[in-house]
Amino acid sequence: xxxxxxxxxxxxxxxxxxxxxxxxxxxxxxxxxxxxxxxxxxxxxxxxxxxxxxxxxxxxxxxxxxxxxxxxxxxxxxxxxxxxxxxxxxxxxxxxxxxxxxxxxxxxxxxxxxxxxxxxxxxxxxxxxxxxxxxxxxxxxxxxxxxxxxxxxxxxxxxxxxxxxxxxxxxxxxxxxxxxxxxxxxxxxxxxxxxxxxxxxxxxxxxxxxxxxxxxxxxxxxxxxxxxxxxxxxxxxxxxxxxxxxxxxxxxxxxxxxxxxxxxxxxxxxxxxxxxxxxxxxxxxxxxxxxxxxxxxxxxxxxxxxxxxxxxxxxxxxxxxxxxxxxxxxxxxxxxxxxxxxxxxxxxxxxxxxxxxxxxxxxxxxxxxxxxxxxxxxxxxxxxxxxxxxxxxxxxxxxxxxxxxxxxxxxxxxxxxxxxxxxxxxxxxxxxxxxxxxxxxxxxxxxxxxxxxxxxxxxxxxxxxxxxxxxxxxxxxxxxxxxxxxxxxxxxxxxxxxxxxxxxxxxxx
Ligand SMILES: Nc1ncnc2c1ncn2[C@@H]1O[C@H](COP(=O)(O)OP(=O)(O)OP(=O)(O)O)[C@@H](O)[C@H]1O
Ligand SMILES: O=c1[nH]c(=O)c2[nH+]cn([C@@H]3O[C@H](COP(=O)(O)O)[C@@H](O)[C@H]3O)c2[nH]1
Ligand SMILES: NC(=O)CC[C@H](N)C(=O)O
Ligand SMILES: [Mg+2]
Numbered sequence: 001x002x003x004x005x006x007x008x009x010x011x012x013x014x015x016x017x018x019x020x021x022x023x024x025x026x027x028x029x030x031x032x033x034x035x036x037x038x039x040x041x042x043x044x045x046x047x048x049x050x051x052x053x054x055x056x057x058x059x060x061x062x063x064x065x066x067x068x069x070x071x072x073x074x075x076x077x078x079x080x081x082x083x084x085x086x087x088x089x090x091x092x093x094x095x096x097x098x099x100x101x102x103x104x105x106x107x108x109x110x111x112x113x114x115x116x117x118x119x120x121x122x123x124x125x126x127x128x129x130x131x132x133x134x135x136x137x138x139x140x141x142x143x144x145x146x147x148x149x150x151x152x153x154x155x156x157x158x159x160x161x162x163x164x165x166x167x168x169x170x171x172x173x174x175x176x177x178x179x180x181x182x183x184x185x186x187x188x189x190x191x192x193x194x195x196x197x198x199x200x201x202x203x204x205x206x207x208x209x210x211x212x213x214x215x216x217x218x219x220x221x222x223x224x225x226x227x228x229x230x231x232x233x234x235x236x237x238x239x240x241x242x243x244x245x246x247x248x249x250x251x252x253x254x255x256x257x258x259x260x261x262x263x264x265x266x267x268x269x270x271x272x273x274x275x276x277x278x279x280x281x282x283x284x285x286x287x288x289x290x291x292x293x294x295x296x297x298x299x300x301x302x303x304x305x306x307x308x309x310x311x312x313x314x315x316x317x318x319x320x321x322x323x324x325x326x327x328x329x330x331x332x333x334x335x336x337x338x339x340x341x342x343x344x345x346x347x348x349x350x351x352x353x354x355x356x357x358x359x360x361x362x363x364x365x366x367x368x369x370x371x372x373x374x375x376x377x378x379x380x381x382x383x384x385x386x387x388x389x390x391x392x393x394x395x396x397x398x399x400x401x402x403x404x405x406x407x408x409x410x411x412x413x414x415x416x417x418x419x420x421x422x423x424x425x426x427x428x429x430x431x432x433x434x435x436x437x438x439x440x441x442x443x444x445x446x447x448x449x450x451x452x453x454x455x456x457x458x459x460x461x462x463x464x465x466x467x468x469x470x471x472x473x474x475x476x477x478x479x480x481x482x483x484x485x486x487x488x489x490x491x492x493x494x495x496x497x498x499x500x501x502x503x504x505x506x507x508x509x
Pocket of ligand 4: 221223386388389
């Protein structure tokens, strides 16, 4: 299959570029800027995109790619930092102009350039740069300009080298997706062959070959990723798959019953259910630090998997629902650890399993969902909101106690009922309640109360990397608030979280 390589320089939008390429039905991979050339130059590579980044190409020690990449005779598209790097590596000059550009800007495209051919030449683009290309390398021409940026795009078409100062991957660049598609189809001559529904058969066949007749244990949470991973493996190896679902006591209200009903009763999967409530809660007793909670839960999950595996003849393979963003965040780039996700950073070193199989580790969430639909998993499962492995533990600030768990479970159930009743389930990426460990004074039934505060968190997103708070209509919020206070014991106040990500994160811990 054709592929595009997206070179990561630590920018905010690298993943977004990759998603856009995939949305155009072209396969792509993100590689770090310092990857060895032989990882980048296989025959199926049709072109390269050099992504953005926070550094200035003129500073010492900043991320650079191998200049040989520009000399392979394959098309290269530089975006922002990637554009500036292309200019610099080929002998142009990058400098700090008097004004940078941030946000939406008017642009004029030169239609003679293959990237803009046939597009409306007067449009708007989204900019975010302090530096700019002030002198182009030899043989390049300017192909777009804005009021403050005479070289908003440059090209050397005889060598298929293109550079954009603006970001075609963000929605605010009006014709951005068209420009990317021109690069992919007209310049790199990629075929539209990355079609998720068509991949299921090949994935099942290669799982069959990879696993053979060995036995496998799959950690099934009832979430989208592990459900799709488990169904794929089930189709590949049938009864050699055993699934394991752990109730760690921090699941949503009625979640355990629902998972068992869908996957054991309706799907007929071989599913072990472990009631480990006491075990997890006693390990977490007195623990208040968020990272410590996450690590305890991550380790305890694996220990439970191992103990149960030993009871069924010790399958050596563990299946996990890890997806591409988990892999990128833990491997590529040079990002800070914000929180340890239990299935990636949180895995203990010594494990009884000799092999981990992660059939979805190359896919984005929207692709996992499309695959789930193609595999016949019901829409009610495929479109569920993500639920973190550590569960309500990261939604109860401070120590976890049965009293607090009940408040979060009951208030969350009301929120979910009302969001469903309002028909907003598909519009909101995640929605849940949080117990921040705060009490306040209120008046109920003419008497004073001094009780718990519940926060509602609801966000819109397409990949959980950046989010905005959901604009739930006030009337619906009012109904949720009054139901929570009336129906959940010990709650006398409800607040709405209006923080985006960044600077917040989705979960509170
Ligand atoms: N309660 C659980 N029992 C067994 N395995 C679990 C449980 N919770 C999480 N896991 C494992 O951890 C992995 C990562 O969890 P994560 O929440 O990212 O994915 P998911 O639950 O499958 O999907 P979603 O993101 O939609 O919630 C899961 O794919 C699953 O393998
Ligand atoms: O399986 C998981 N194990 C974890 O440890 C974990 N922590 C956060 N999340 C989910 O990841 C997404 C991003 O969350 P944050 O904005 O809170 O970092 C959101 O979808 C969160 O619900 C987790 N999922
Ligand atoms: N978004 C980017 O890639 C920015 C590139 C570079 N850091 C600049 O400020 O110009
Ligand atoms: Mg989950």
